[in-house]
Amino acid sequence: MTMASIAGLTPADFARATWDDLLPYYRELVERPLDLSNVEEWLADWSRLEELLTEAGAMAMIAYTCDTADAGKEAAHLRFSAEILPRVEEQEVQLANRLLALGYTRPDLAVTVARFRTASEIFREANIPLSQEIEEHSARYQKITGGLTVDWNGVEKTLPELQPFLQSPDRTIRERAFRLNCGAYAERRDELAAIFDILFDLRVKTARNAGFSDFEAYCFKAKGRFDYTPADCRRFHAACEEKVAPAVERLMARRQKALGVDRLRPWDVGPDPKGREALKPFKEVGDLITTSRRVFDQVSSNFGGQFQTMMDDGLLDLEVRKGKAPGGYCETLHYRGRPFIFMNAVGVLDDVSTLLHEAGHSFHAFEAHHTPFIWQRHPGLEMCELASMSMELLAFPYLDQEHHGFFESEEFARARVEHLEDVLVTLSHVSSVDAFQSWIYTSGQGRDRDARDQAWLRIRSRFERGIDWSGLDRERITRWYRQLHIFLYPFYYIEYGIAQVGALQVWRNSLRNQADAVERYRQALALGNTRSLPELYRAAGVEFTFDAKVIGELVTLVEEELEKWRGLSGLGV
Numbered sequence: 001m002t003m004a005s006i007a008g009l010t011p012a013d014f015a016r017a018t019w020d021d022l023l024p025y026y027r028e029l030v031e032r033p034l035d036l037s038n039v040e041e042w043l044a045d046w047s048r049l050e051e052l053l054t055e056a057g058a059m060a061m062i063a064y065t066c067d068t069a070d071a072g073k074e075a076a077h078l079r080f081s082a083e084i085l086p087r088v089e090e091q092e093v094q095l096a097n098r099l100l101a102l103g104y105t106r107p108d109l110a111v112t113v114a115r116f117r118t119a120s121e122i123f124r125e126a127n128i129p130l131s132q133e134i135e136e137h138s139a140r141y142q143k144i145t146g147g148l149t150v151d152w153n154g155v156e157k158t159l160p161e162l163q164p165f166l167q168s169p170d171r172t173i174r175e176r177a178f179r180l181n182c183g184a185y186a187e188r189r190d191e192l193a194a195i196f197d198i199l200f201d202l203r204v205k206t207a208r209n210a211g212f213s214d215f216e217a218y219c220f221k222a223k224g225r226f227d228y229t230p231a232d233c234r235r236f237h238a239a240c241e242e243k244v245a246p247a248v249e250r251l252m253a254r255r256q257k258a259l260g261v262d263r264l265r266p267w268d269v270g271p272d273p274k275g276r277e278a279l280k281p282f283k284e285v286g287d288l289i290t291t292s293r294r295v296f297d298q299v300s301s302n303f304g305g306q307f308q309t310m311m312d313d314g315l316l317d318l319e320v321r322k323g324k325a326p327g328g329y330c331e332t333l334h335y336r337g338r339p340f341i342f343m344n345a346v347g348v349l350d351d352v353s354t355l356l357h358e359a360g361h362s363f364h365a366f367e368a369h370h371t372p373f374i375w376q377r378h379p380g381l382e383m384c385e386l387a388s389m390s391m392e393l394l395a396f397p398y399l400d401q402e403h404h405g406f407f408e409s410e411e412f413a414r415a416r417v418e419h420l421e422d423v424l425v426t427l428s429h430v431s432s433v434d435a436f437q438s439w440i441y442t443s444g445q446g447r448d449r450d451a452r453d454q455a456w457l458r459i460r461s462r463f464e465r466g467i468d469w470s471g472l473d474r475e476r477i478t479r480w481y482r483q484l485h486i487f488l489y490p491f492y493y494i495e496y497g498i499a500q501v502g503a504l505q506v507w508r509n510s511l512r513n514q515a516d517a518v519e520r521y522r523q524a525l526a527l528g529n530t531r532s533l534p535e536l537y538r539a540a541g542v543e544f545t546f547d548a549k550v551i552g553e554l555v556t557l558v559e560e561e562l563e564k565w566r567g568l569s570g571l572g573v
């Protein structure tokens with residue numbers, strides 16, 4: 001085997017690579033003599049290799065999600081995701097071990113080194129086949145849930161196609177759509193529960209192999225959660241139960257009154273309370289882009305410029321199109337130092353929120369790219385989601401007509417109300433999902449499918465109040481089967497709650513001084529992953545917290561703002 005050098009290579013050179021082509025580059029880094037005099041150069045080469053490889057993989061993924069019908073693109077994406085990237089992990093642990101053995105570190109690499117250390121500590125050869133098995137069963141879950149359909153007036157419809165009916169002003173239509181939607185999951189409940197049993201066993205075994213008594217403790221380590229514990233998350237749940245759930249209950253009571261119904265049933269949560277048509281902020285995706293460009297420019301000329309770069313470089317694929325994968329994402333191309341945004345815009349308010357959110361991720365990528373090594377750029381999701389969720393709130397003031405945004409004044413107020421209500425509902429939802437996952441893996445009863453369903457009902461009712469679910473236990477239980485994170489990405493969820501509390505603080509700062517709040521936010525993004533989470537939050541001018549008092553104050557602020565905007569939105573106070 002000759003010594004492989006990455007000098008002069010670009011991601012395009014790796015576009016067709018197989019694992020056998022790539023291994024020599026890792027071998028060279030594993031075998032190169034290493035000491036304190038050349039460690040920086042060695043790290044730079046390793047980082048450059050990761051940039052090349054992750055960008056080649058990202059390009060393959062982007063090409064595939066933009067055109068899922070092309071078999072060649074699918075094969076290339078699978079080559080990276082299933083063959084190459086899982087093998088990279090093993091090499092990374094070897095390289096990390098070399099760095100750890102050398103004892104080299106510096107302040108802006110401390111978080112990275114801590115991550116390398118935990119990855120190395122919990123790595124077990126025996127867990128590789130287990131994670132492959134987990135992937136297979138996860139894929140079965142996705143296949144079943146992705147293929148669910150219902151009969152709607154003799155026409156076969158997918159569950160996403162039912163969504164508009166859940167918002168219908170006609171209550172009978174909403175109820176029918178709701179029951180069909182839940183029924184599709186309820187019919188497959190035993191099958192899905194059986195998949196979960198297998199995943200549960202595999203995960204518990206993975207944790208045991210790595211020397212952990214419970215899977216929750218293992219996950220905290222594996223996810224590099226250095227700054228908080230399961231006990232902090234329980235404090236967070238309690239705070240949301242005490243402060244957020246009653247606010248959501250008030251919101252639901254208001255909705256019930258507006259709809260004029262004697263009981264607010266779960267199918268009454270979707271529609272506009274005044275029976276108005278859904279907001280239509282734009283017609284063409286071109287309008288979405290140019291209007292957003294103006295919005296970001298008013299948040300900060302930096303962000304406006306970065307968004308313009310994405311427009312110029314073809315890094316936005318936003319319109320819904322046949323053959324595109326569902327959903328939305330922002331992917332970083334580390335070699336070029338550019339992000340890419342993917343979504344399926346159809347002209348609704350959600351599309352605007354999604355673009356603001358993903359743009360927040362993309363500004364993070366731009367700002368952090370100046371750091372020398374790839375690992376210094378992406379902090380934990382607790383910070384990445386603060387970047388995106390804050391942008392949704394920071395950009396909102398510029399969405400009205402006065403700022404050449406998307407909405408005339410009554411629509412603008414309506415959009416604000418919908419967005420802020422959603423913030424509260426999301427906090428409650430996140431708490432219920434996280435508390436449930438914690439119960440699954442620590443109660444000793446998580447392997448019992450009936451006990452699981454009962455636990456969900458119990459936990460859910462702590463956080464979701466004001467909706468009358470009587471006689472609908474079977475339907476309510478299906479909600480957790482629909483939450484793919486619980487099946488595919490265990491314990492990945494509380495990050496959204498932590499980040500939302502951070503983003504609400506950024507927003508609170510912006511209500512006092514928008515320019516200062518934006519500047520601190522930008523500086524925090526530019527720190528990438530070179531500081532701990534509490535330090536990154538502090539740089540953004542906010543507190544990394546699970547505290548009921550802070551959460552309570554933020555909820556009060558949201559409710560005050562809601563009151564103000566409701567008055568302007570035609571809903572009355």
Ligand SMILES: [Zn+2]
Binds near residue numbers: 357361384385388
């Ligand atoms: Zn996000």
